[in-house]
Amino acid sequence: xxxxxxxxxxxxxxxxxxxxxxxxxxxxxxxxxxxxxxxxxxxxxxxxxxxxxxxxxxxxxxxxxxxxxxxxxxxxxxxxxxxxxxxxxxxxxxxxxxxxxxxxxxxxxxxxxxxxxxxxxxxxxxxxxxxxxxxxxxxxxxxxxxxxxxxxxxxxxxxxxxxxxxxxxxxxxxxxxxxxxxxxxxxxxxxxxxxxxxxxxxxxxxxxxxxxxxxxxxxxxxxxxxxxxxxxxxxxxxxxxxxxxxxxxxxxxxxxxxxxxxxxxxxxxxxxxxxxxxxxxxxxxxxxxxxxxxxxxxxxxxxxxxxxxxxxxxxxxxxxxxxxxxxxxxxxxxxxxxxxxxxxxxxxxxxxxxxxxxxxxxxxxxxxxxxxxxxxxxxxxxxxxxxxxxxxxxxxxxxxxxxxxxxxxxxxxxxxxxxxxxxxxxxxxxxxxxxxxxxxxxxxxxxxxxxxxxxxxxxxxxxxxxxxxxxxxxxxxxxxxxxxxxxxxxxxxxxxxxxxxxxxxxxxxxxxxxxxxxxxxxxxxxxxxxxxxxxxxxxxxxxxxxxxxxxxxxxxxxxxxxxxxxx
Numbered sequence: 001x002x003x004x005x006x007x008x009x010x011x012x013x014x015x016x017x018x019x020x021x022x023x024x025x026x027x028x029x030x031x032x033x034x035x036x037x038x039x040x041x042x043x044x045x046x047x048x049x050x051x052x053x054x055x056x057x058x059x060x061x062x063x064x065x066x067x068x069x070x071x072x073x074x075x076x077x078x079x080x081x082x083x084x085x086x087x088x089x090x091x092x093x094x095x096x097x098x099x100x101x102x103x104x105x106x107x108x109x110x111x112x113x114x115x116x117x118x119x120x121x122x123x124x125x126x127x128x129x130x131x132x133x134x135x136x137x138x139x140x141x142x143x144x145x146x147x148x149x150x151x152x153x154x155x156x157x158x159x160x161x162x163x164x165x166x167x168x169x170x171x172x173x174x175x176x177x178x179x180x181x182x183x184x185x186x187x188x189x190x191x192x193x194x195x196x197x198x199x200x201x202x203x204x205x206x207x208x209x210x211x212x213x214x215x216x217x218x219x220x221x222x223x224x225x226x227x228x229x230x231x232x233x234x235x236x237x238x239x240x241x242x243x244x245x246x247x248x249x250x251x252x253x254x255x256x257x258x259x260x261x262x263x264x265x266x267x268x269x270x271x272x273x274x275x276x277x278x279x280x281x282x283x284x285x286x287x288x289x290x291x292x293x294x295x296x297x298x299x300x301x302x303x304x305x306x307x308x309x310x311x312x313x314x315x316x317x318x319x320x321x322x323x324x325x326x327x328x329x330x331x332x333x334x335x336x337x338x339x340x341x342x343x344x345x346x347x348x349x350x351x352x353x354x355x356x357x358x359x360x361x362x363x364x365x366x367x368x369x370x371x372x373x374x375x376x377x378x379x380x381x382x383x384x385x386x387x388x389x390x391x392x393x394x395x396x397x398x399x400x401x402x403x404x405x406x407x408x409x410x411x412x413x414x415x416x417x418x419x420x421x422x423x424x425x426x427x428x429x430x431x432x433x434x435x436x437x438x439x440x441x442x443x444x445x446x447x448x449x450x451x452x453x454x455x456x457x458x459x460x461x462x463x464x465x466x467x468x469x470x471x472x473x474x475x476x477x478x479x480x481x482x483x484x485x486x487x488x489x490x491x492x493x494x495x496x497x498x499x500x501x502x503x504x505x506x507x508x509x510x511x512x513x514x515x516x517x518x519x520x521x522x523x524x525x526x527x528x529x530x531x532x533x534x535x536x537x538x539x540x541x542x543x544x545x546x547x548x549x550x551x552x553x554x555x556x557x558x559x560x561x562x563x564x565x566x567x
Contacts, residue, residue, distance in 0.1 A: 046529020059116020173209025
């Protein structure tokens with residue numbers, strides 16, 4: 001799995017892990033922050049959230065164009081600096097007025113621009129490591145490992161955000177209750193019903209501080225909103241710390257990948273100096289590759305539209321339609337340290353089979369048993385009934401990515417090794433075929449959500465409260481598991497495909513366009529938010545399911561054309 005990979009991969013992956021930890025810590029609570037601070041309805045909050053995600057993933061087009069001219073490394077370093085300024089600005093508490101909204105939007109713009117300079121160009125550096133014939137056969141596995149590293153950072157993010165939020169709320173004599181922000185805004189703007197006013201009073205009564213319980217309702221509402229919003233601001237500040245760690249890793253290990261920091265102009269110069277002529281594509285080859293890549297980009301738009309519901313409609317479902325407590329074995333999933341030990345254990349377990357010596361096999365087996373023992377020890381000390389928070393569900397996707405990556409790599413390696421007259425290159429599906437399969441798998445994820453939503457009141461009927469008959473957490477956990485299977489078939493394979501197929505002169509731009517397709521999908525992810533208060537709950541998931549099925553069918557219809565153009 002790790003053997004034979006250039007060490008530059010690990011340096012770039014760790015640098016990305018730190019940056020992604022900060023980004024996903026911010027993203028885990030961003031939607032909740034928008035609604036708690038400003039009192040926005042789902043439609044407005046979803047628009048801001050989706051436009052921000054779209055900007056984050058569109059800016060790599062600009063970053064790629066710039067890097068093709070001035071160099072990838074320069075853009076990566078500049079991007080970190082710009083992102084730092086954005087996260088620092090977002091961490092500053094402001095009033096919930098026009099100025100506060102303007103400052104927040106300015107901070108989001110800085111984060112988007114910085115990410116555009118950083119994200120795509122770092123991945124181009126990874127791809128350039130595998131232009132060396134010595135490593136070219138390991139390109140797909142390298143991007144799977146790189147993608148896994150991204151998700152290590154993302155896995156810890158929701159728990160970090162929750163710990164920070166709870167810590168600052170606790171200092172203010174408060175605890176988190178999902179209903180309070182919406183009900184508080186209803187009270188302050190005069191739209192609250194008698195039933196909701198009574199519910200708000202009951203929620204105030206369970207706050208741990210006596211002085212908070214004694215407040216008049218208007219003061220309590222303002223106090224809760226102010227301190228919850230400030231707690232979220234502190235969660236955003238974590239990204240600044242993680243960026244410092246990322247750039248430190250980048251510079252400390254730069255000698256490991258410095259040779260990959262070469263754009264086409266620099267490569268030509270080096271070739272001229274060495275007397276070795278670099279291979280170039282014909283105009284037809286360049287055209288065919290660009291067309292094939294654009295066809296793939298068009299299809300993956302619909303995957304990202306469905307996938308990036310994790311921070312909005314799936315989080316709303318977690319908040320409003322899923323039980324706020326859990327018991328039994330399900331508690332395992334809501335302790336990040338248990339998840340971390342289980343995730344590491346899959347790699348040590350693989351080491352039992354992959355180690356070349358008996359001593360190595362025994363050591364890996366013993367370490368696996370120790371990790372499982374540690375996970376059980378933590379589990380045995382957990383309360384019988386555990387409070388859970390809506391943002392914690394977002395840790396399941398990155399956990400499943402980390403856990404399933406070695407399994408998927410093993411399966412595809414076994415398929416690649418199965419060669420026959422009919423499959424002289426092995427039975428492993430091509431990257432475009434994996435993308436098509438991934439679309440159908442994603443559709444199954446939303447079939448689970450349809451089943452979870454049958455019989456539930458619509459969001460409009462709830463009117464800011466939570467469901468009186470919430471479902472068990474396993475519905476959302478199962479959905480995240482299925483969506484992760486789809487993601488592993490689509491995202492790392494797609495990035496690897498772009499880095500391999502993109503014409504050398506346009507590597508930065510093509511990687512940027514991959515992210516631009518993601519950007520369009522991210523913006524379209526606002527559609528369920530726009531429909532949230534206007535259609536039955538199950539209808540949102542049915543729309544997403546149908547789009548995934550249609551996109552998968554289109555991918556398979558174009559498959560031969562794409563594969564022929566990229567051979």
